[in-house]
Amino acid sequence: DAGITQSPRHKVTETGTPVTLRCHQTENHRYMYWYRQDPGHGLRLIHYSYGVKDTDKGEVSDGYSVSRSKTEDFLLTLESATSSQTSVYFCAISESGTSGGLPHTQYFGPGTRLTVL
Amino acid sequence: RKEVEQDPGPFNVPEGATVAFNCTYSNSASQSFFWYRQDCRKEPKLLMSVYSSGNEDGRFTAQLNRASQYISLLIRDSKLSDSATYLCAPSNDYKLSFGAGTTVTVRA
Numbered sequence: 001d002a003g004i005t006q007s008p009r010h011k012v013t014e015t016g017t018p019v020t021l022r023c024h025q026t027e028n029h030r031y032m033y034w035y036r037q038d039p040g041h042g043l044r045l046i047h048y049s050y051g052v053k054d055t056d057k058g059e060v061s062d063g064y065s066v067s068r069s070k071t072e073d074f075l076l077t078l079e080s081a082t083s084s085q086t087s088v089y090f091c092a093i094s095e096s097g098t099s100g101g102l103p104h105t106q107y108f109g110p111g112t113r114l115t116v117l
Numbered sequence: 118r119k120e121v122e123q124d125p126g127p128f129n130v131p132e133g134a135t136v137a138f139n140c141t142y143s144n145s146a147s148q149s150f151f152w153y154r155q156d157c158r159k160e161p162k163l164l165m166s167v168y169s170s171g172n173e174d175g176r177f178t179a180q181l182n183r184a185s186q187y188i189s190l191l192i193r194d195s196k197l198s199d200s201a202t203y204l205c206a207p208s209n210d211y212k213l214s215f216g217a218g219t220t221v222t223v224r225a
Contacts, residue, residue, distance in 0.1 A: 042217035
């Protein structure tokens with residue numbers, strides 16, 4: 001299994017509070033991703049990173065920010081949590097692309113179950 | 118129209134049966150395709166990747182039809198342990214777009 005950990009694994013918080021989720025990898029992979037998974041929607045990309053300090057938005061980025069100050073860590077922050085952000089959050093990593101441009105397999109962390117009351 | 122669509126199922130099949138299901142995608146620029154399996158409340162795990170017309174790995178076969186923009190997954194000789202949700206994920210620019218998944222239940 002790829003060396004990916006997420007913390008915390010479970011969190012219950014109240015509306016309006018800030019929350020930070022951490023993804024840590026030991027694979028030295030360039031790309032890191034944050035997804036949320038909700039019933040009926042599948043996995044939706046929140047933000048991703050293609051290197052240290054290099055990040056970009058995904059399809060559901062509103063209300064979320066990210067930071068990547070080291071290759072191994074990718075943080076997801078909910079500045080002011082809302083009930084609509086209750087979800088399961090998965091981090092994923094992948095290797096750098098080749099000159100052929102083929103995408104590489106994404107490997108997922110165990111997930112964080114977040115409940116916003 | 119969703120970028121990736123899958124029949125949610127559930128597909129309820131007996132042990133030993135063959136089951137197949139499709140995934141349609143709208144982005145014709147998608148270069149590669151992945152099938153993941155996800156067990157209840159767990160992370161997705163890679164089942165197989167498809168870069169050309171198809172791929173086979175043991176009892177699992179994936180077929181890609183670029184003209185019609187769908188990819189299928191076939192499971193032969195189903196085992197109880199194959200019960201899971203199967204996620205289809207076309208890729209583009211190092212990002213994956215996921216379908217909502219197809220649930221398969223294999224019964225004894």
